[in-house]
Amino acid sequence: MSESREIHLVRRPSGIPVEEDFAVVTGPSPEPAEGEVQLQAVFVSVDPYMRPRLDADQPLNAPMLGGGIARVIKSRHASLREGQLVRHALGMRERFVSNGAGLTALNPDPSLPLSVYMHALGMTGLTAYAGLLEVGALKNGEQVFVSTAAGAVGSVAAQIAKIKDCYVVGSTGSEDKAEWLRTTAGLDAVINYKATPIAAALQAATPKGIDVYYENVGGDHLDAALTRMNLRGRIPVCGMISTYNGGHDGVRNLFNVIYPRIRIEGFLVGDFGHLNERFIEDMTAWIKSGRIKYQETILDGFARAPEGLIGLFRGYNSGKMLIRVAD
Amino acid sequence: MSESREIHLVRRPSGIPVEEDFAVVTGPSPEPAEGEVQLQAVFVSVDPYMRPRLDADQPLNAPMLGGGIARVIKSRHASLREGQLVRHALGMRERFVSNGAGLTALNPDPSLPLSVYMHALGMTGLTAYAGLLEVGALKNGEQVFVSTAAGAVGSVAAQIAKIKDCYVVGSTGSEDKAEWLRTTAGLDAVINYKATPIAAALQAATPKGIDVYYENVGGDHLDAALTRMNLRGRIPVCGMISTYNGGHDGVRNLFNVIYPRIRIEGFLVGDFGHLNERFIEDMTAWIKSGRIKYQETILDGFARAPEGLIGLFRGYNSGKMLIRVAD
Numbered sequence: 001m002s003e004s005r006e007i008h009l010v011r012r013p014s015g016i017p018v019e020e021d022f023a024v025v026t027g028p029s030p031e032p033a034e035g036e037v038q039l040q041a042v043f044v045s046v047d048p049y050m051r052p053r054l055d056a057d058q059p060l061n062a063p064m065l066g067g068g069i070a071r072v073i074k075s076r077h078a079s080l081r082e083g084q085l086v087r088h089a090l091g092m093r094e095r096f097v098s099n100g101a102g103l104t105a106l107n108p109d110p111s112l113p114l115s116v117y118m119h120a121l122g123m124t125g126l127t128a129y130a131g132l133l134e135v136g137a138l139k140n141g142e143q144v145f146v147s148t149a150a151g152a153v154g155s156v157a158a159q160i161a162k163i164k165d166c167y168v169v170g171s172t173g174s175e176d177k178a179e180w181l182r183t184t185a186g187l188d189a190v191i192n193y194k195a196t197p198i199a200a201a202l203q204a205a206t207p208k209g210i211d212v213y214y215e216n217v218g219g220d221h222l223d224a225a226l227t228r229m230n231l232r233g234r235i236p237v238c239g240m241i242s243t244y245n246g247g248h249d250g251v252r253n254l255f256n257v258i259y260p261r262i263r264i265e266g267f268l269v270g271d272f273g274h275l276n277e278r279f280i281e282d283m284t285a286w287i288k289s290g291r292i293k294y295q296e297t298i299l300d301g302f303a304r305a306p307e308g309l310i311g312l313f314r315g316y317n318s319g320k321m322l323i324r325v326a327d
Numbered sequence: 328m329s330e331s332r333e334i335h336l337v338r339r340p341s342g343i344p345v346e347e348d349f350a351v352v353t354g355p356s357p358e359p360a361e362g363e364v365q366l367q368a369v370f371v372s373v374d375p376y377m378r379p380r381l382d383a384d385q386p387l388n389a390p391m392l393g394g395g396i397a398r399v400i401k402s403r404h405a406s407l408r409e410g411q412l413v414r415h416a417l418g419m420r421e422r423f424v425s426n427g428a429g430l431t432a433l434n435p436d437p438s439l440p441l442s443v444y445m446h447a448l449g450m451t452g453l454t455a456y457a458g459l460l461e462v463g464a465l466k467n468g469e470q471v472f473v474s475t476a477a478g479a480v481g482s483v484a485a486q487i488a489k490i491k492d493c494y495v496v497g498s499t500g501s502e503d504k505a506e507w508l509r510t511t512a513g514l515d516a517v518i519n520y521k522a523t524p525i526a527a528a529l530q531a532a533t534p535k536g537i538d539v540y541y542e543n544v545g546g547d548h549l550d551a552a553l554t555r556m557n558l559r560g561r562i563p564v565c566g567m568i569s570t571y572n573g574g575h576d577g578v579r580n581l582f583n584v585i586y587p588r589i590r591i592e593g594f595l596v597g598d599f600g601h602l603n604e605r606f607i608e609d610m611t612a613w614i615k616s617g618r619i620k621y622q623e624t625i626l627d628g629f630a631r632a633p634e635g636l637i638g639l640f641r642g643y644n645s646g647k648m649l650i651r652v653a654d
Contacts, residue, residue, distance in 0.1 A: 052582065218581060240582045250577015254545060255379065255567045257593030264591040266584030 004029035006063040007092035007305045013054050016245045016313045021054070022064075022306035029095045031074070036097045038074040041302065042085070043118050044092055044323040046309040047152070048216075051244035063091035064305070069106060069117060070096075071326070080105070085114075087122070094302045094325060109284060119152045119320035120294045121283055123269055127238060128156035129279045130272035132214055135236035135265055142211035143230065144168045145202065147221045149187065150177035150295070152320035153238055157214045159185055159292050169205045171198065171221060173315050180318065184293050199224040209233075215264075218242045219249055226253035226262070235264040245313055295319030331356035333390040334419035334632045340381050343572045343640045348381070349391075349633035356422040358401070363424045365401040368629065369412070370445050371419055371650040373636040374479070375543075378571035390418035391632070396433060396444060397423075398653070407432070412441075414449070421629045421652060436611060446479045446647035447621045448610055450596055454565060455483035456606045457599035459541055462563035462592055469538035470557065471495045472529065474548045476514065477504035477622070479647035480565055484541045486512055486619045496532045498525065498548060500642050507645065511620050526551040536560075542591075545569045546576055553580035553589070562591040572640055622646030 003026055010023045032038045045068045050058075058065055067089035075082050077100055086103040090096060108117050119125060131153075132138050144161040148154040149170025158181070161168045170181050171191040181190045189205035191198060202224045209230040215222060218240030225235065242248055257264065286292040297317040299308045302325045312321050330353055337350045359365045372395045377385075385392055394416035402409050404427055413430040417423060435444055446452060458480075459465050471488040475481040476497025485508070488495045497508050498518040508517045516532040518525060529551045536557040542549060545567030552562065569575055584591065613619040624644040626635045629652045639648050 222581070223577075237581075237584050239585065243579075243582050248579065250550075250579045251581055252570075252575065252577045254549070254564075254578055254591075255570050257564050257591065258566065258595065259593070261593050261595065261598070263593075264581075264584065266586070266588050266590075268585065268588065271588070 002029055003027070004093065004095035005302055006094070007302075008061055009054060009058050009064060010061060012060070013051075013245075015247065017051070017054060017306070017310050019306055019310065022309075024303045024306075030097050032076045032097045034076050035078070036099050037072045037077045037080045037103075038095060038097050039070040039086065039088070039090075039103075040073045041094050041325040042069045042071050042327070043115065044068040044302065044305050044325060045118060045123070046305060046312060046321050046323065047124070048239050048241050048244065048312055050309060051241075051313065063093050065089075066092050067123070068322075069114065087117075092305050112284070112287065115296055115298065115320075115322065115324075116287065116294065118322045119296060120156055120287055120292055121280065124152040124320060125156050125283055126272060126276060126279050127269040128153045128160060128214075129283065130269060130275055131236040131238050131267055132157045132160055132212065134272060134275065135267045136212040136214060136234045138164055138166070138212050140165045142166050143206060143208050144212050144214065145170075145206065145210045145225055145228070146214040147171045147217040147225075148241060149181055149185075149190070150318060151216065152317075154214065154216055155181075155185060155294060155319055156292060157238075158187055159286075161212075161214075162186055163286060163291055167208065169202070169210075171202075171217070177318060180295065193221070199227070202228055212236070214238065216241060219251065222251050223253045226251075226256040229256065229260050229262050231260045233260060233262050235262060237264060237266040241313070297321045298324050300324050329356055330354070331420065331422035332629055333421070334629075335388050336381060336385050336391060337388060339387070340378075340572075342574065344378070344381060344633070344637050346633055346637065349636075351630045351633075357424050359403045359424045361403050362405075363426050364399045364404045364407045364430075365422060365424050366397040366413065366415070366417075366430075367400045368421050368652040369396045369398050369654070370442065371395040371629065371632050371652060372445060372450070373632060373639060373648050373650065374451070375566050375568050375571065375639055377636060378568075378640065390420050392416075393419050394450070395649075396441065414444075419632050439611070439614065442623055442625065442647075442649065442651075443614065443621070445649045446623060447483055447614055447619055448607065451479040451647060452483050452610055453599060453603060453606050454596040455480045455487060455541075456610065457596060457602055458563040458565050458594055459484045459487055459539065461599060461602065462594045463539040463541060463561045465491055465493070465539050468492045469494075470533060470535050471539050471541065472498075472533065472537045472552055472555070473541040474498045474544040474552075475566075475568060476508055476512075476517070477645060478543065479644075481541065481543055482508075482512060482621060482646055483619060484565075485514055486613075488539075488541075489513055490613060490618055494535065496529070496537075498529075498544070504645060507622065520548070526554070529555055539563070541565065543568060546578065549578050550580045553578075553583040556583065556587050556589050558587045560587060560589050562589060564591060564593040568640070624648045625651050627651050 150172040213225040219242035295318040540552040546569035622645040
């Protein structure tokens with residue numbers, strides 16, 4: 001327990017990141033001082049939003065920004081006891097100390113697997129919930145399109161829309177994922193955009209147009225959606241994964257926002273902490289009743305975090321990609 | 328008075344319209360039946376929004392959709408008297424009859440030229456006013472960017488922002504127009520995008536970023552603005568003239584809506600009729616006190632309407648382009 005590892009960015013990626021852009025750096029594992037705890041990573045998160053940061057905000061030769069679930073293994077802190085699980089955003093570190101700032105105690109429902117708190121009951125779930133219901137102002141029974149609908153955020157957004165009695169179309173990039181969306185998640189129509197051009201497929205799949213497009217992709221997906229939006233449609237922008245690795249085409253159909261008075265609005269989950277209590281209550285009930293289903297792709301071993309992040313942009317994940325470091 | 332003329336679209340334009348896409352068609356001037364009036368066009372409007380319609384909504388071999396100011400020259404109508412001025416959206420027609428539907432009585436302030444009711448006190452003025460203050464939710468003292476700032480809508484939007492104590496940057500496509508914006512309209516900074524690339528010029532001109540981008544252009548203007556938007560910035564989309572005549576590049580910086588939580592929202596002036604009374608009151612006062620200045624480019628003669636419309640896309644107008652048909 002005297003050593004710890006960190007994932008560092010050592011080179012800014014060109015296009016999709018490769019293993020050589022990262023390094024696993026071993027160093028001493030500091031002991032907690034008075035008022036501090038020592039934490040052991042349990043799960044580490046890798047998410048699409050990390051990619052744009054690699055071009056600028058993420059410092060080189062420093063721990064990757066990011067978060068996960070950790071467990072207190074030594075405590076000299078007044079209120080955080082040994083064994084307590086916490087959520088944190090303190091970076092990709094195997095063991096580390098904290099004075100408690102940036103830690104949120106996590107007391108999971110014992111009937112659910114802990115990994116669920118990394119996705120449907122975690123940041124990605126709240127991203128789907130807030131983006132669809134608050135930014136997207138979804139009304140029951142509307143026409144909804146979700147891109148990367150088999151992803152961690154998209155799969156939750158699509159199923160929330162189903163719970164709200166909407167007609168839901170999802171796009172994804174493989175037949176396996178499309179099949180999961182059709183049969184398990186119960187979407188009304190699914191587009192495999194690698195098998196059929198998105199514009200024609202979306203037109204065919206949305207006979208009543210689109211009221212809310214939950215946007216994770218950008219590029220040709222956004223262009224396709226812009227030709228299908230209904231009056232006063234909303235496009236909450238969660239991400240634009242098609243643009244993250246360079247070389248993307250521009251969006252040509254933005255003029256279409258004018259006649260139907262479309263609103264396109266970017267958002268960050270961090271603005272919606274006030275919804276968290278209601279979200280946890282709703283989502284826990286939906287998961288337990290089987291109305292929200294999920295997939296997760298778990299890589300075992302701290303050192304596989306770069307592989308997990310790279311895999312996101314190659315579509316290797318079904319649902320949430322996460323790294324399991326310890327039980 | 329037994330003949331009248333109409334402007335017809337006879338061919339869908341490819342790129343910027345040309346004279347051959349239109350025809351001036353002469354026919355009989357119908358007499359008003361009981362309950363109808365006969366109207367004589369006084370001013371005919373030509374506006375950028377007409378261009379996208381030429382590709383689809385505008386019927387071929389029928390009068391061009393559009394509006395203007397007309398005068399009642401014969402009346403068999405209970406409340407519309409001979410000599411009454413009206414606003415209408417009944418198309419590009421020299422003389423025509425109406426049962427009153429779609430006519431709005433216009434009682435202009437006698438101390439102002441009638442032409443002002445075709446722009447600053449007309450639809451283009453309300454477009455600027457509603458787009459900036461309602462859709463853009465402008466607050467006093469904010470940082471504002473207006474594209475086509477010397478145009479009919481842009482020049483009003485830019486000056487309203489100055490009245491609201493904002494820092495205002497405008498873009499335009501000629502040195503003459505830039506000079507008018509600097510010296511007469513009193514903008515804080517003016518970019519001639521034909522002389523300097525818009526992205527670098529906008530960066531230099533907006534040291535405190537942009538809170539509201541009043542969008543008339545699209546394309547590289549939008550891309551440039553998207554890199555300069557402040558937290559919770561708004562982009563009311565009035566038009567995207569750069570896209571109207573084909574061959575435009577896509578917009579590549581839309582990812583930038585996410586981190587600063589930008590809202591892009593299309594709108595049509597027709598949704599803001601409820602503001603008209605307040606608008607007329609404000610704008611009349613602003614014009615009379617010299618706080619709103621305007622330019623207008625008037626072509627004399629009904630048959631010059633196609634020339635006027637084409638000229639809009641070649642930048643031949645300073646301020647509002649309009650056609651004078653009669654005194």
